Amino acid sequence: MLFVLVSFRSESIHVISHYSVEVKTLSSSQLRRIYSMRQLRWSNNEPIVVFVLPSQHAVHKTFSKETLHIFPYQLDRIWNKLTFSGLGVAPRIVQSQAELLQAVSTTPGAIGYVEVMDKEKQHVNVINVTE
Template sequence: MLQFVYIKLISFIRVGIIVSTMGCSSVNAAEIVVNSTVPSKQYTLADIRAVFMMRQRFWPNGEQIKVFTLSDSDLLHKDFVKNNLNMFPHQLRRIWDRMLFSGTGAIPVQLDSEQEMIDKIANTPYAIGYLNNRPDNEKIRLFEYQ
């Protein structure tokens, strides 16, 4: 009986180690980036969440916000939603789907790659998105918030 408990304990520890190492991906924390036309101001986490949940649709200067995201299955998207918005990707998707199907709002533009994200944000005034690293592009700046 003691040997059975010991084997179960070892198996449990192995599973825990495997699961904890799976959670450590090679993806860095996502950087929120914006087009250089976005007004600078003191933004909060609540502001960022409202923007990506498509509840805040205009910047303080009255210009419409253009939100870009990656696909739900993209590792960077998952990292961004969990670490920057403090929610799970399926929760964010549920909010977008509810808005889309009820006709009460729009959903973000979904892009296929980080390179496409860089191109869209650089060439779209008042755009916001996220990247793995700070881009080397004078039309894009990091989005600062508290």
């Protein structure tokens, strides 16, 4: 008997940024640095403003596991440690994908993620994520 294990990355999650962000491609490790709040500025020295959905949100869980390759509770621990130690701030939490899309499109330097997006109606960049 032969078993084949297939692993695939969800292509349904789109990493998006404010239209002023010039970055078009990020590796998953670069993205993990941004979301763990270790990279705070874009290459042009513009501050990165990170937006996320609540930890319990299905899209957040999928993004964390499949794109960042880290569990949501691990991100929460990193953010809590930064916040409670006074060494940094946690990302800005929004309640829905529509709110996240709106926040990213109106905040210079912003980054976020959404599952479904009508590109023609939004003023954001889609960032290609590589392994």
